[in-house]
Amino acid sequence: MRLYKDSKELPLWNYERIMTTDNPFFVLKGYEEGIEVTGYDETELREHFQTLIEEYVVSIDSASIDFANQGKKQAYRLEILKLSALIDILEIKIKSNDLLQKMDLSINNSGLDSLFEHIRIVRSPDLNEQISIIRDKIEKYENDINDLESKQKKTGATEKKQTDINDVIVNIEQILERTIDLEKTSLYRFGVMLKLAKEKIDHLTKARKR
Numbered sequence: 001m002r003l004y005k006d007s008k009e010l011p012l013w014n015y016e017r018i019m020t021t022d023n024p025f026f027v028l029k030g031y032e033e034g035i036e037v038t039g040y041d042e043t044e045l046r047e048h049f050q051t052l053i054e055e056y057v058v059s060i061d062s063a064s065i066d067f068a069n070q071g072k073k074q075a076y077r078l079e080i081l082k083l084s085a086l087i088d089i090l091e092i093k094i095k096s097n098d099l100l101q102k103m104d105l106s107i108n109n110s111g112l113d114s115l116f117e118h119i120r121i122v123r124s125p126d127l128n129e130q131i132s133i134i135r136d137k138i139e140k141y142e143n144d145i146n147d148l149e150s151k152q153k154k155t156g157a158t159e160k161k162q163t164d165i166n167d168v169i170v171n172i173e174q175i176l177e178r179t180i181d182l183e184k185t186s187l188y189r190f191g192v193m194l195k196l197a198k199e200k201i202d203h204l205t206k207a208r209k210r
Contacts, residue, residue, distance in 0.1 A: 001028040001037065003048055007056035012169070012190045013182035019165045024049050056187055072167075073148050074201045075174040076141040083134050083141075086115060090134075094127050118177070172197050 004010040004027055017026040017033075024045035025031050090112070097107045109127065116123060121137055124130040172190075173180055175197040180190070 001030050001040075003027060003040075003045075004029060004052065007052050007188040007191070008186050010052055010187045011183055012180065012185045012187055015187045015190075016165045016169070016182060018049060027052070052187070056191060072171060073145050074197070075171050076145050078175055078201060080138050080141050082119065083121075083138050086119065087131055087134055089115065090127050090131050097127070175200060 014026040018024060023033065024042055025037055027045050027049045028037065031037065093112065100107050122133050124133060169180055172193050176193060
């Protein structure tokens, strides 16, 4: 067995295993839990893993991306932005339907179905009621964000929790709307995804403020 030489080689799955089990032997290529390893000691492997992480932080500038604490809030904010945009579209559709009705023309809302393909929410044939349902959903997300911020304030000064890499992975998957293959994605590539997720949130937030 040989060492993964850098974060571009180290699979995210191995990183997750090391962080979750505190077993530094996962920094070796082909290692599986329970296998007897010779030629390496635990201290050496821990030092090498630390070197990989330091290289990863420098190359990705991930020290400035706090998804361990902010990931869920960012995901909720992304959903709020999507739902707010959906409300804007529905309001335009309502105005259009009112105009069609005044002109005694038929109304067809079937074209709206595609907008809901990737949004989990109760559907209503009444557009005004649908907007009300969406606003309730937005309010729930806003309350969730407030709850998270409140918990962080309470625990921030007195308690430091170890980063749960699995929570971070789930958050990034939600923000980028894609599934991450832990075995095929390197730690370096995951860092790139972190940056993309942050950029996506920043872009959508700025667009919403305009």
